[in-house]
Amino acid sequence: MWDAASDSGKAPGGGVTVDKQGQWSIPRTSLTSDAKGMKVRQVLDGGESDASALQQYTLTAPVVDSPTEGSEATDRKPEFKGKGAKGGTVTIADDQGATLATGAIGTDGTWSVKAKKDLPLGDHTITVTHTADGLTSKETKRSFTVKTDSETPVITKATKNWSGSGSYSASGTGTPGATIEVKWNDPWVSPGGGTTVDGEGNWSYRNASYTTDGEGVKVRQVTNGEASDASKYMQYTLAAPTVLTPGNGSEVTDRKPQITGRGAKGESVEIKDQDGKLLATALVGDNGLWATVPDEELPLGTITITVAHSAGGLISETTQRTFTVTE
Incomplete structure (x- = not known):
């Protein structure tokens, strides 16, 4: 194995052997060169291969601890936290590639930076990279949503x-x-x-x-x-119609009492009994008044009617009246 500055071969860590699946790897801690890349060759049965093409090193992607994927933030300038190369620099870019924040990575490998501008409400995806020893890392992406902390009424x-x-x-x-x-x-x-x-x-x-x-x-x-x-x-919902007569709690002696009120001009009014049976209908006049009588005689005793009307495709709230039919 060679680094980018030398043509002399070296077997790191006492030698690296290709496994049965044809794979090999070498941890970076086994490499002491300050070079920015490497090339390799393999030795088999005493014969050496040609050298591979030079491969420049890439820095592994930083870790993003906050915000977590799919999380929600109420701070329009959220704080970003994570881990990276000690002594390096971390950069956070927004969806459009503009820089949101940069900061130094501590000697303990952690970093914490705050967005330098307010983020708009909605979904965001940040791209995080870090640099160290002249190398720029691969990217870590994180998606989150900025929401208002004002509760929905x-x-x-x-x-x-x-x-x-x-x-x-x-x-x-x-x-x-x-x-x-x-x-x-x-x-x-x-x-x-x-x-x-x-x-x-x-x-x-x-x-x-x-x-x-x-x-x-x-x-x-x-x-x-x-x-x-x-x-x-x-x-x-349409506001409930007004019932003028009979009065609530009143007594009537007519088994077909007149029922009157106010409602939406030109619209229909329905009167039902306590069991939901239709008793009568009426058309509201241009003066907003309506009047009708039940189609059938009401039984003696206490009656509760429910009155509703419609207008513009809306069905109104209901008005109830309770009265007593007597001899």
Whole structure:
């Protein structure tokens, strides 16, 4: 075996023998030359082969301890840690090959460097190399995700108003003090001049000025300038209709009592009993009022009706009324 600076052969470590699979190896600790490469020949039955082509040394790839593969980081300038050649230099490059950080490798073989710029939220793959003794190592790659440390808020209710104001409202939970932003279509907006999560972790908004053809909404919250991931999309429910008569807890003597109320103009209203049986339907007039009577006589006793209406493809929340039918 030769190094790059000599043509004199040397059998390192007392000799290296090719195994039965035709493989051989020599640990670097057996080589004392400062040369940057080597060539080999083999001896068989007293005969020597020609020398191989010169092979320059490559430095083995560094070890990356942090971040771990597939992990998540909330620091936009994450710290990278690992092991490498003592006294060497480590370099971390981003997805585009731009240098994120460099640093010296300690005498114990460990290194720790912090990104010199904020990384955008999302997935990243870094490439880590180190240099020592004039050699540049092979690469180690590590993929991880940068996420915001702002938790994702939750929508518990999203309602579209049918009264003609064109308003939309929603409510839910989040981090106290965070600002809620809403996305109907585009872009993200802060409705009503800004909605803040209260001290109990609850938020709500009503926006009468924003118009949208969307059928639902999603929200995010902003904490310390960092926007969270978007919440799950929630489809609007139509606000419940108003029932004017009969009054809750009232008594009626008509077995086919008149049922009246307010709802979405031009849309249909359904009245069902406590067993889900359809009792009557009605069409909401241009004045937003509706009136109807049951198709059949109601039995004597306590009755609970459930009233719902639809508009724009949305089914409303329901309004219940309980009253008593007497002789």
